[in-house]
Structure formats: C-alpha cells, structure tokens
Amino acid sequence: MAEEDARRIGAEQDYQLRGNVTLPQLQETEQDFFELVANGTVAEVELYLNVHPDFKINVTNYQGITALHIAIEEKNAPMVKFLLSQPEIDPGDAHLYAIRENEIKIVGMILDKLNEISPGLEYASVTHSSDFPDEATPLIIAAQYGHYEIIQYLIEQRLHKIQRPHPPNCNCLNVCRRERELYDSLTVDRKRMFLYRAISNPAYICLTEEDPILASFNLSIELKMAASYDREFYNEYIQLSEELSEFAKDLIGCARKAQEVEIVLKKTAGFSRSSRFVYPRLLLALDYKQKTFVAHPNVQEMIGNKWVDDWYEWRMRKTWVQCLTVLFRIILLPLIALIILILPNTKIAKFLSSPVNKFLHSVASYFIFLIIVFLISNTDKNTQLRGPPDTGYEPILAIYVISYLWSIIRLCIMHGPRRFFRAPWNWYETCMIFLFVLTFICWIDAAIDVRINGQRDLERKYWHKYDPTLIGEGIFCLATIMAFFRLMFLCQLNYHLGPLQLSLGKMIHDVAKFIVIFAIVLLAFTSGLCKLYQYYDDMVQIDRSNIKIQQVSSFVDFPSSLKTLFWAVFCMTPIESADVIIENLPSDNDTETIINHHTFTEVIGYIAFASFEFISVVVVLNMLIACMTNTFTKVTDNVIVEWTFGRTEVYVDFMLMTTLPPPFNIIPTFDGFQTIVEYVKVLVKPPTNKRARWDFMQCCYIETIDNEKDETFAQVMMQLVQRYFRKKTREIEKTNIEKLRRELMEVRGLLREALEAA
Numbered sequence: 001m002a003e004e005d006a007r008r009i010g011a012e013q014d015y016q017l018r019g020n021v022t023l024p025q026l027q028e029t030e031q032d033f034f035e036l037v038a039n040g041t042v043a044e045v046e047l048y049l050n051v052h053p054d055f056k057i058n059v060t061n062y063q064g065i066t067a068l069h070i071a072i073e074e075k076n077a078p079m080v081k082f083l084l085s086q087p088e089i090d091p092g093d094a095h096l097y098a099i100r101e102n103e104i105k106i107v108g109m110i111l112d113k114l115n116e117i118s119p120g121l122e123y124a125s126v127t128h129s130s131d132f133p134d135e136a137t138p139l140i141i142a143a144q145y146g147h148y149e150i151i152q153y154l155i156e157q158r159l160h161k162i163q164r165p166h167p168p169n170c171n172c173l174n175v176c177r178r179e180r181e182l183y184d185s186l187t188v189d190r191k192r193m194f195l196y197r198a199i200s201n202p203a204y205i206c207l208t209e210e211d212p213i214l215a216s217f218n219l220s221i222e223l224k225m226a227a228s229y230d231r232e233f234y235n236e237y238i239q240l241s242e243e244l245s246e247f248a249k250d251l252i253g254c255a256r257k258a259q260e261v262e263i264v265l266k267k268t269a270g271f272s273r274s275s276r277f278v279y280p281r282l283l284l285a286l287d288y289k290q291k292t293f294v295a296h297p298n299v300q301e302m303i304g305n306k307w308v309d310d311w312y313e314w315r316m317r318k319t320w321v322q323c324l325t326v327l328f329r330i331i332l333l334p335l336i337a338l339i340i341l342i343l344p345n346t347k348i349a350k351f352l353s354s355p356v357n358k359f360l361h362s363v364a365s366y367f368i369f370l371i372i373v374f375l376i377s378n379t380d381k382n383t384q385l386r387g388p389p390d391t392g393y394e395p396i397l398a399i400y401v402i403s404y405l406w407s408i409i410r411l412c413i414m415h416g417p418r419r420f421f422r423a424p425w426n427w428y429e430t431c432m433i434f435l436f437v438l439t440f441i442c443w444i445d446a447a448i449d450v451r452i453n454g455q456r457d458l459e460r461k462y463w464h465k466y467d468p469t470l471i472g473e474g475i476f477c478l479a480t481i482m483a484f485f486r487l488m489f490l491c492q493l494n495y496h497l498g499p500l501q502l503s504l505g506k507m508i509h510d511v512a513k514f515i516v517i518f519a520i521v522l523l524a525f526t527s528g529l530c531k532l533y534q535y536y537d538d539m540v541q542i543d544r545s546n547i548k549i550q551q552v553s554s555f556v557d558f559p560s561s562l563k564t565l566f567w568a569v570f571c572m573t574p575i576e577s578a579d580v581i582i583e584n585l586p587s588d589n590d591t592e593t594i595i596n597h598h599t600f601t602e603v604i605g606y607i608a609f610a611s612f613e614f615i616s617v618v619v620v621l622n623m624l625i626a627c628m629t630n631t632f633t634k635v636t637d638n639v640i641v642e643w644t645f646g647r648t649e650v651y652v653d654f655m656l657m658t659t660l661p662p663p664f665n666i667i668p669t670f671d672g673f674q675t676i677v678e679y680v681k682v683l684v685k686p687p688t689n690k691r692a693r694w695d696f697m698q699c700c701y702i703e704t705i706d707n708e709k710d711e712t713f714a715q716v717m718m719q720l721v722q723r724y725f726r727k728k729t730r731e732i733e734k735t736n737i738e739k740l741r742r743e744l745m746e747v748r749g750l751l752r753e754a755l756e757a758a
Helices: 002-018 028-039 042-051 067-073 077-084 094-100 104-117 138-145 148-157 176-182 185-199 202-208 212-229 231-253 258-265 280-287 297-308 319-342 347-352 355-377 394-415 424-453 468-493 498-529 558-568 599-637 639-656 670-684 711-757
Strands: 540-542 548-550 690-695 699-704
Touching: 028 042, 028 067, 042 077, 067 077, 067 094, 077 104, 094 104, 094 138, 104 148, 138 148, 138 185, 148 202, 176 185, 185 202, 185 212, 185 231, 202 212, 202 711, 212 231, 212 280, 212 711, 231 297, 231 711, 258 280, 258 297, 258 711, 280 297, 280 639, 297 355, 297 639, 319 347, 319 355, 347 355, 355 394, 355 468, 355 639, 394 424, 394 639, 424 468, 468 498, 468 639, 498 558, 498 599, 498 639, 558 599, 599 639
Parallel strands: none
Antiparallel strands: 540 548, 690 699
C-alpha cells in the first residue's frame, strides 16, 4: 500500500513538473449545479442557490460553458429567465449562443438584460468568447446561420445593422487605412471574410434586398474579384460566390409559370443600359458569368421559345434536314432580302426576322463568303502578275468585308466595347476582318506601285522580298485560314460538337500557361548554347575513308540555337546537331592529316541537348497533356451548364443582329434608323426615366432610371422567396427524418442482438 501511495505521489509531482494547458475545472458542487440546471426545475435551482449563498453563478467549465449556456441548450426559457434575474449574472456571449440555437424568445430576454447592464450593449461585439470571434454581433451570427425570424426580429424590432465590408482592393482613408494601422493584416482579412459570410446568406439577402437575384449577382461578382486580390482566402471567397449563384438559380427554379420567369428576366434594375433585347436580366447574368442561372431549364425554356419564335417545327427537324435548309436559303437569299426590305410588316417578313431565321441567313451568306475566299485563294500563281489579283471576285469580297466590319461596329456600339470584347469569338472575328482589311491595303499599295513603277509582267522570282503583292498574299493566306476556322463557331449550337468546341477553347488557357514555362526553358538553354559552336561553323572533316563530314550550324549563334531547340520538341532536329567537327590538321607527313576532337565541348553540348529534350518533352509536354486532360474532364463533368451558357451567348448575339445578313446589312433599314432616332430624341428632350449617355467603354447608350417600384415584380419575388424557404424546410425535414430512421434501425438491430444473446 505504501508503495502505491509513493508511486501516486511521484506521478503527481512528475505531472506538475511537466506542465499542462491551464483550463477551468469544475468543483463537485459546481458540477452538481450544472446537472441541476440541465435536468431540474427552477424551484430546485433556486433552493440550491439559497442553500449555497456564496455560489459563483458565472462559473465555467473547461469549454467556457456557463449554467446559462446549458439552460439555452436545453431550450428552457423559464430557467434562462430565472438565471438572468440573478444580480451577479454575466450573460457574456449567451445571446449569440441562443441565436445559434434559433431561440428567438430567449434571445429577446438576454438582449433586454444586456441593455439593463449597459444601454446599447446588445449592439456591441463580444470579446474573449470560446465560440465566436471578437467581431461577432447578434445580427452577424443570425445572418450566418440563416435564421430568418431572428434576422427579421433584430432588423425590424431592435434596429440591428451589418456594416458592409470593404473589398480587399479598397484603400479608403476613413476605413481601410485606419483598420490596417490598428490591426494586423490577418485580423483585417478574417474580419472581412466573417462579414461576407453573413451578408451572403440567402435569408439575410431576402430580408434586406428588394431584388435578391440582382443582389446575389452583384455580391457574387464582388466575391470573385475579392478572391483574385486576397489569394489566402481564395477558396472561401469562391465557395461563397458559388453559393450565391446557386441561390439565384434556386430562386428562378421556384417559378411555376412562364409569366413569372418572364417578369424576372425583363427586370431592368442593375442593367442601366437601354437595350433592344427583351430580357435585360439575362444579359446581366451573361455579363456576370452566372452560368447555373442561365442554364436553368426555366430560363432556357424562355430563351429557346424566343429563339425559334413560334417555329416549333425547326426543333423537330433532323440535323441533315436543317443542313439542307441552310443550302436552300443560299439560293433564296436575294429574294429574302428583297421581302424584308420592301414588305417589312408582312407576316412572312416577320417570320424571316425571327432569331433562328437570322441565324440561317447568316450561315448561308457566310458559306457564299467562304466560296469567294476559296476561289481567290485558289488562283494559279504561275500566271499571276505583279499587283492585286484579278479574278473578278475581289469587289464582291470587298463588299462582304465591309459588311462584316459594319456588323462588328454595330454590335460593339450596341453591347459596348467592354461587353463586346469580353467574348473570345468577337476578338477572333475582329482579327479576321482586320487581316482582310490589311490584304486590301496591300493590294491597293501593289496597284499604285505597278502604276508608278511598271514591271507588271516581271517574273515572280525577280520580285523584291517585301513586294506588296507578296505581303498581301501572305496576309490573305492567314485571313483565309481564320475564315474557314470560324466554322467552329457553328459547333456551339450542336449538343454533340458544342462540348468539344468548348473544351478546345478552355484548353487554350492551358496552352498559354505551357508557352510561358516552355519559353523560359527554351530561353535558358538557348542562352547557354548560343555561340558554343561558333568557331566550328562550316568546318569540314575528312575521315580516313575519305568521307566528308561538315559541322552542322546548330549552336553557332542565337537564332540557330533557338531554331534547333524549338524543332527538337517535334523530333525534327537530327541527333548530330551536338557533334563537334574540326577540320583536318596538318602533320609532319604531307600525305597524312591529324583529326582532333574537342571532346569536352561535345559532351557539354550533348548533355545540354539531352537535358532540354528531357525537360521540354518528357516533363513540360506531359504536364501540358495532363492539364488539358484535367480541363476536358472538368468541362465534361459540367457539360450541360457550360455548353448551355455558351449556346445562350450565341443566341443573344444573333437576336441583337440585324435582320438582313451580310452583305445586305449595309443597306439602311427602318430598324437601324429607329435606334438612332430614339437616341437623338432622348438626347434632345430627355424623359423622366431615361438619359442619353456616352462613354468610351459603352459608346452611345440610353440609361434607364428605374425609380418606380414594380409591384408585379415585387409580388412575383415574394412568391419565389416563400417557395424557396418552404423547399429548404422540406429538405431539412426530410434529412432529419432519414437520420431518425437510420437511428431507429440501429436501435432495432441492437435489440435483436440482445434478445438473441439472451
């Protein structure tokens, strides 16, 4: 027995010497009090306190939990009321704990107690809480947990507010600079993230915004921008942004009628720019890249109906029939343009003005353009003279290029340069037309040169290397390649080819990253190998079999080294490129020569060449393949959303195009003049809700001032929000029922095992 006591005392002394984290520990009486609060009645607790008058009611356990927290956890409102009536009670963060437990009655009692202690204390943040950060306030916690009734109670009855956080790129003098001076960067960033979590909750948005969808769009794009600045919290910002996009999608998904979806999509709030497009909210969603919202079936049903415009038979046609329709439109294109110009208000003209017919006319016209480009490109170069080509198709090509250039300018004015050049295909088409314009400039220059200097019949091999005719042919070659490659644009509308075309576009980003890495590798080895073999350039060695071996001009200068290493990636550089060839040296015997070898230089060349091949081909190239495979997997995993979003952008572009396709679009029409007349009218005599504006990024546009409250939109939004929260409640109830069912099954299994054992 003595040995056990000595061992126990030694262990206690060793524990005290070793040290530990100091946490509050409950005494036996305190533990009894906690159990009494959890399981007893108010009378029993009151009796206990009367028996122990010196009892410290604010005592905490090792987790920082007090008796008041236990009463809140048990949802025992009378017990909470009794504890708050004690004179020494310190609520601490109990009100935040009650908010988290969604006990609105208890929250009100604790907030009243805080105001008794110090007026306005309920609005202050907590300090030294084990559960909540120092910047936590009641409304912030309620918003983060999405307790709708408590948020409403705090905002409407107790006038709580949340100060909207400033984005990471803000450097204002009043707030951001002062916070950076007072606190460290981690504290500032975590506080901003904490506030963003609160204001991003759907319950808070619905209670503080008249247009929750617009608020979700704006906050989503703000969070994406914040993620690009604050990389340490990148994943958190992106997750919140995706949750907001999902909330907007769920709201539009709660619509039950086409009329409700149409009212939401026609809302102009947030899209101040006046547009002839019928759904401004859809344009805003496209600008903000709200892909899940745009790809929702409710939205797609509306845009799909607007695309075919009552021509439902088009959807039912097979693919080959649709292709034949395009070919048939090529023949009828002049007649169609004549009908639209002369009889714009007839039924057939309105049918031909539908978006899908605009698309068919545009494709048919583009095929004619490609045929003309091919005929000019396929001319016989053996018989071609100096100066511009003379096939007879050049004037038609010029008219087409002018019409496409006008189409680009018109679309840029309608969208604004910012939105227009945000689309990669618009950049592509602009570059293509620019190359055709450069071709025409070279042809004009060549014609002037021939007219001044003559020599039109001069044979091609005598032409100057920078002859304008040669430059024009080269630029026209690139323009032709781009013109035919633009057929990829049509693949976006096909369900099977669209995802592949989309994946190809996404992979361009991977290729761009690869080019940066590869350029660094190429520059490093080129810089090291350039002029390493300069001395041996053009040397010829004759071996003992009288076979001549000449030094390869591989690493004699910078351009040669760059060319050698670049083509080595494609296995088009011979392995002898790293050989060192030294011309024969004279010897004492006139009939013999000495063959020298600079072995060390050759070994360095081979090591560097082999290292480049290994790094560039084995490592970097396979890294590119892995990245492209990963990109393709991401696109295919989300293929419906990605493809539908891209297809919708195509739909919108064709809906905003003129009815007449190129080259007929250069003919002035009533619709074209109508837009100009409307802008001038608003500029001269502006109405109460519209203003004529101009800036560099949006060009000329009409700004719509929406000050009046739309009662119809408010009613629809109220119904959508009600359905959204009811749907979420059912999901939670279903989850709880499933959880309870699993627990009952486990209990049933345990009972069966116990009975079998008995």
